[in-house]
Amino acid sequence: MNQQPVSSALLVSQDANALAERFRGVRARTEAICAPLETEDYVVQPIIDVSPPKWHLAHTSWFFENFLLSELQPGYERFHPLYAYLFNSYYILSGKFHPRVDRGNLSRPTVADVYRYREHVTDRVLDLLASADEATIARAAEIITLGLNHEEQHQELLLTDIKYILSSNPLESVFKARDIAPAQPPPPLGWLDFAGGIAEAGYVKHDDGFCFDNELPRHRVLLNDYRIATRLVTNGEYVAFMADGGYERPELWLSDGWATVQSEGWRSPLYWENRDGDWHSFTLAGVRKVDANEPVVHVSHYEADAYARWAGKRLPSEFEWEHAAESLPVAGNLYESGIYHPAPATADGPAQFYGDVWEWTQSAYLPYPGFKPLPGAVGEYNGKFMSSQMVLRGGSCATPAKHVRASYRNFFQPFHRWQFMGLRLAEDA
Amino acid sequence: MNQQPVSSALLVSQDANALAERFRGVRARTEAICAPLETEDYVVQPIIDVSPPKWHLAHTSWFFENFLLSELQPGYERFHPLYAYLFNSYYILSGKFHPRVDRGNLSRPTVADVYRYREHVTDRVLDLLASADEATIARAAEIITLGLNHEEQHQELLLTDIKYILSSNPLESVFKARDIAPAQPPPPLGWLDFAGGIAEAGYVKHDDGFCFDNELPRHRVLLNDYRIATRLVTNGEYVAFMADGGYERPELWLSDGWATVQSEGWRSPLYWENRDGDWHSFTLAGVRKVDANEPVVHVSHYEADAYARWAGKRLPSEFEWEHAAESLPVAGNLYESGIYHPAPATADGPAQFYGDVWEWTQSAYLPYPGFKPLPGAVGEYNGKFMSSQMVLRGGSCATPAKHVRASYRNFFQPFHRWQFMGLRLAEDA
Amino acid sequence: MNQQPVSSALLVSQDANALAERFRGVRARTEAICAPLETEDYVVQPIIDVSPPKWHLAHTSWFFENFLLSELQPGYERFHPLYAYLFNSYYILSGKFHPRVDRGNLSRPTVADVYRYREHVTDRVLDLLASADEATIARAAEIITLGLNHEEQHQELLLTDIKYILSSNPLESVFKARDIAPAQPPPPLGWLDFAGGIAEAGYVKHDDGFCFDNELPRHRVLLNDYRIATRLVTNGEYVAFMADGGYERPELWLSDGWATVQSEGWRSPLYWENRDGDWHSFTLAGVRKVDANEPVVHVSHYEADAYARWAGKRLPSEFEWEHAAESLPVAGNLYESGIYHPAPATADGPAQFYGDVWEWTQSAYLPYPGFKPLPGAVGEYNGKFMSSQMVLRGGSCATPAKHVRASYRNFFQPFHRWQFMGLRLAEDA
């Protein structure tokens, strides 16, 4: 999840007070997410994709230090001369950085050091907003808005990485306990019909909105008549696929997917474990029996694609999804619900487009016609990843509500599973 | 390159004699390609992608034995009970197969054995065509046509694999010597302008034509106004990119591409070597000084994409390419030229669309709307590879002329270089 | 370093009070070693050989829980049902254990949990000693003595692992600051002459002594006339080897050593870095300029062997070393010096046999004639590692003084460098 705004397309709020308030809020939320953690939980990196929480805390601060304070604050001295090396993620044009694979090998800076770093950066940014001239504020507003959207992405990553960290441990710790009432079965799967023709896709510019550069430019796309499912695929439906030999039938799989099933020994979604005949899964509320009514989550693109083939359907394209979703309100089981786990659909009609799980599409992540990355190092945010990745849409139970929109493009390589990833079916009309 | 016809869309010649003649011709050409080889050249596999020539000879025979003779010839007994295991490539539904990585570890069957196998299969197919009833001939015609197109693909692979095998050896053998007159500079790069709108792409069905299933269905696509270069990018132009730090500037590269440049140490196209200040390259006619006038070849998608970014342009989409090419005659420096090396453009106007090099596009290899693979094991020919690969268009100096057409989709992972791969620029109008 | 006593050969103190006191002391020392650490330092595992300090703390407690409390304390309930899985190192007969490679991926149990576990085990062992009958005490004394020697080994590993952890971090933290007076040059290298003949090697049993099973049985060995250097090889001498192309001359190296030099890019001992022309090294007191007078440390067996060949000498056999050392007092720069770094020799005559650095010998780690491992899981302590490892002798600056003796056999694979490893020369008389 590596995304970025096109500043030239951005009409940010230039009201410094409002910006400062939003800044304070996002920064505080990052820290609130980490509140239940033990110091040790901040340090480890069980797989290369999962970064230590303290790294996320520092990296999101480095982002403001590097792109904002060092640029716009005259005489700004970096908090520590080596933090740029340690906490740059992949911005080659911003200088050398510590190898990703070694993030979990660093005991220092300590968690307390990192929190001091955060506080320092937060204070300096607020200082800047309180004292800079109007032109600087205007430029700062762009970078801050980008930085806050960046930080919201890392809020989601914090939750998915914490989940992976706690799950990689036989002690099965609970991140956040909750009471879980037995869910009602979701409504039967229905279909939403859309007529084909030329539609538009991509972000619509308007006052004080924000988007990443990969959502631009708004452009025309050609759709055929299609239908898209009213709700997500459930665990119950996915178990039927498994029971029907889903993981043993090569004809259902893409070649790379089948090779991965073999090499990784996949027989179920990530985090699932069969205990005495019942499927259980690790959640941020601990290990629970798999609920047939909930959307299936933690499946790769390969599994989503195989499931759809087994069901006689297909995944939607990213434009079919966007076309279906753009008139719907951005509401659902998002970060603010505080559940951090997908929940069953509850009503007929279009459901779960936003929140619950990121929905794999059949679209490769590629530039829109006329796509232009930002100049400079922030131009590395999105564009350079447009190779061998697939688009996901709609946000998840770990996505802040204000962060997502119809045009939002998330993207991952097709083998990943540790994000809150699931699927919705589509078919030709 | 793994492709297949949609039988239901196929109107094959049911004239058994004509079919037999074409069959004899294609089979003979495969053997003619191998004529210059020493026995030892048939055996080795220097990298996993490059198969031993004797494997190609046997695999293309197995294809007919497995999908035709075993299906349509009553009482057909396979030439050898283990050849299906040894020479099936990746058709999981046709049974277990020998690991690809070990193809070069098999000394037996010998080359002579493999030629006996070929002869046996060729004779049995001709027997079938000479004696079967009309309905059988009709079904046979479909499979044989598929098998011959399959064999033509392997003819190209034979040439590229032989090139790799001979190049992986300090003895620098010559496959086929030829006199090479100094080339004239190509005409300056011009641009062909196309107006946007709804166009059609994909194979147009007509009598006795053939296409692979991935070219279907013919469907509508939306194009924006665009321009496409009249000719391919040359070695001279590519050397300018190299001289301008092309391989040292991360901002020009996709992230995966840059990682590959670093891990593989790429500093030039495959087969290039700097000898005393002059670039040389290995060709099927031996090591030669790189000719600035010839099209650049043996570049990955990453390199093609970086070059285009450096040049301020982009790669065409596969539909832009097809739209530009479909009115042009299928002619150029193809297999029949006997050169097996790209040649300079010689005239103004649209040039080199067919032959010389496969042209990387910016399109991921994905199913067309409504795509349906064939039933059964041949359904594995194309569809299962629609993940993490990029489309190439236009055929190369190693492609038989009758094999290629405007709608033809070749595909490879973006890091491959050993095929005759190059590029043509495009831009938004 | 995996070693164990032969209980049948062991005459342990059966005075429960004395034993309790020694037990308390060793346990407390382990914790004292860790006192300077930050919580985060306890967690990471930068390479597979280096275990997280909290793992050492827990593993040395598991040892007593598993081999003592569970065996001799009726009704003993384990502190946590999963700790045996998490903190067993390699005792297959004691049940399954967590993969070594993943020790640094565990955030839980926390450091505080581990200290509670230690306290629990310490208290229960003391309870046992305070209340058990004589026969139980006698058996407990054997296991406790083994466990304390085991814990002393882990005290040394804690120091070497902490060194590696802090060094693997650009922040260059100081574990324990100290003032370092400029060292005086050591005396010139002298030689100690020994006449050949039949000697004895191995531990001499006596009252209340302890040894590991691999030091037994005491047995006869045949020595030729030999000479052994009075002191260790110094940094200054080693730099002369480097300056003479030591790392570029294959004829000086064992084949495996040369391959390692190439693949690892070794050009100096571990922890050395050339800064502006001067060699510096990371120490537990921070980064310091390499002192020519100090013994060279953190060299592999390959480097020790290559140095000796370059010097026209050889490494001593383990029996030559033992024969030379057994009449010397066990004294020197050991753990109790508090320096945790090798120090220059200061006087003529035999020097540095104990402490400073473990000395590589030319002897493979193999069983003595008549060697018998202990029955049961503790039999895995030493014997199963008698393959492809080399013997080191003499203890280091991180070895507790009471832990080492003339017959003590340490052993590591020849490529390791992270222990305090150095060398002393020998030659035929």
Add this chain to the structure above:
Amino acid sequence: MNQQPVSSALLVSQDANALAERFRGVRARTEAICAPLETEDYVVQPIIDVSPPKWHLAHTSWFFENFLLSELQPGYERFHPLYAYLFNSYYILSGKFHPRVDRGNLSRPTVADVYRYREHVTDRVLDLLASADEATIARAAEIITLGLNHEEQHQELLLTDIKYILSSNPLESVFKARDIAPAQPPPPLGWLDFAGGIAEAGYVKHDDGFCFDNELPRHRVLLNDYRIATRLVTNGEYVAFMADGGYERPELWLSDGWATVQSEGWRSPLYWENRDGDWHSFTLAGVRKVDANEPVVHVSHYEADAYARWAGKRLPSEFEWEHAAESLPVAGNLYESGIYHPAPATADGPAQFYGDVWEWTQSAYLPYPGFKPLPGAVGEYNGKFMSSQMVLRGGSCATPAKHVRASYRNFFQPFHRWQFMGLRLAEDA
């Protein structure tokens, strides 16, 4: 198997005619071994340890070209300027060489080319012997004798590598058919008792004998009273170990051995396969049912060691073996028997010390006291491998009779199995 003579210790026959005759004979035998091969069999390298037969043919010629003709033949021009690069094995001081892992990727030079190379070298060596002066002959005799012993080692490697090549192929080719009469059970295992004391080991210099440098100097060793088995361990005995859970009981194994059993999935010796409940093995005469009376072969040091532990015995040291063997005639089932497979013991008393299988010892391969490698590149023959390898003694069914002797030290890493390797038990008296 990398071994070399100490020229200074060598009193070679200086009778040029006799030498020429022996030279012709050894060279011809190498070619005779390869006579049953198909051209393709000469080319492949299924694992890195197994070299293509044509590589052996060329490498043994390069040895004479490099160390003899280039040194002693004035104006000698190498057969091909690149063959030194292609066919040097590991003599770093003789210049760069082609990576071992790529030997099987070279289709050229062809087999015919290699035979021409052999003939050329053979002729030039014979020319030299026919025309050189006495001093040159004397020096040549040393090098030729070394070269012939080197070539005899490669004769054994040719047989073991051919076996591996043919076995790595489902077609199960027969190298040399033979009639196999059902074997009689061997005599019961008896024991030979030897009194301890100081013995001598190593080669005894005498006229016109030859040894490798690693057999020198003859030196004193100390033996304890010991017993050594009269014959080798049989398949029947080994199957009893397997049936008793030999491959499932970690307590029987060295740690490295157990790790290898797990990672490689070993459940039997190499080449064994259970078909319908009966163990079969691949031999140079084809796949045969395992004969309980034959010596077990193709076991690693780990397996030999585990078997001995299971049997309550141990492996002999190399000096125990040599002491037991040195009074026995060098006779047995060696290369000249033409069977290329171990045969059952037939009589009471000391049996199978020479031939059948190389016998793993418990001795690490280390230098004898006072060992000195030859000067120059031939000094790389043996000495540089004295790390992490184990000694084997006695020769095998693929060893030429004149090649082996009591002092002969073969050596391999403990995990290897593809040589004819087995074991004989020993125990303390």
